[in-house]
Amino acid sequence: MLPVIFCVITLVFLVLFYWSVNWNRRVIYIAVPWILFIAMLSFNGFFTYTDTVPPRFLIVFIGNLLFVMLMLKYIKQNQFKDTIGLSIHALRVVVELILYELYITKQIPKIMTFEGYNFDILIGVSAIGLLVWSYLFKSGLTKYLLLMWNVVGLLFLVNIVVIAILSAPLPMQQFAFDQPNKAVLYFPYILLPAFIVPVVFVTHIVSLKKLLNK
Secondary structure, eight states: HHHHHHHHHHHHHHHHHHTTTTHHHHHHHHHHHHHHHHHHHTTTGGGGGTTTTSOOTTTHHHHHHHHHHHHHOOOOOOOGGGGHHHHHHHTHHHHHHHHHHHHTSSSSSSSGGGTTTTTTHHHHHHHHHHHHHHHOOOOOOHHHHHHHHHHHHHHHHHHHHHHHHHHHSSSTTOOOOSSOOOOOSTTTTTTTTIIIIHHHHHHEEEEHHHTTTO
């Protein structure tokens, strides 16, 4: 059941991201083939071979870099919808709950959950709070509050990405040898580092650029 829920959440991320950029079709033209490519590889167990040189997971890193660069090139700041961007971040709460379930089933280490050193759930909860505030009071949030919030969100994202990489059964592993981060080597959870993380990163960056240009 959990894999199905994760697939649905990934689809919601895609729809919200597409909506947040005012239905810019280039997002779909880039994101969908990338998702299908990674899904096909992982579904066939491609990434479970972790002792190859170079590591097969390098494909995800390179693909993410290209994905982020293309998104930042084609997304227009004046088209970006801030409230939908907050909705994307609010979904991080659900992702954290899924990660906790993966920890319970011994597929990722505790260090990657909110009981460890993953503070990402705070950004998700605060995003819900910001959405409720905007809706109830019909007033814009201050520029400096949103700037600070996005910077903190980026720092928390980088924090968990580093922990996840160093906890995975790859040559650079430094943490969680007793219960490594093996879930991301399999479908559908590989879509977390391959799609959801870069979407969240791009959303933060576009929001920051839009705020700084005001």
